[in-house]
């Protein structure tokens with residue numbers, strides 16, 4: 794993944810902090826808690842990190858995967874645009890190692906409720922991840 798290219802494609806200026814955040818989140822499939830991001834990006838000040846996260850969310854590049862116990866988890870978006878976040882995926886949290894992953898599922902998640910229009914659905918599943926299952 795080339796973070797600089799991703800930013801240019803969205804018409805965003807390439808800055809160190811933006812590249813650093815995209816690269817930190819792009820390392821694996823896992824969503825990263827804000828606390829971990831701060832540790833990885835300790836050369837930047839907290840306000841800069843937070844503002845940049847909000848800007849990248851606004852541009853459809855990253856999303857908040859989960860918010861729990863005052864910790865927010867962030868992950869890269871795959872096919873969102875600056876106009877629309879479109880996440881047809883499930884967020885999975887492992888109860889044992891607390892890792893959070895974006896899981897892309899083959900079936901679209903659909904839900905219809907009379908008299909309302911649903912634009913997006915957020916699903917958080919909890920259980921035991923494959924790594925933890927292997928250690929049992």
Ligand SMILES: [Zn+2]
Nearest residue numbers: 856870873878
């Ligand atoms: Zn998104």
Ligand SMILES: [Zn+2]
Nearest residue numbers: 887890922925
């Ligand atoms: Zn686990």
Ligand SMILES: [Zn+2]
Nearest residue numbers: 858868884895
């Ligand atoms: Zn996600």
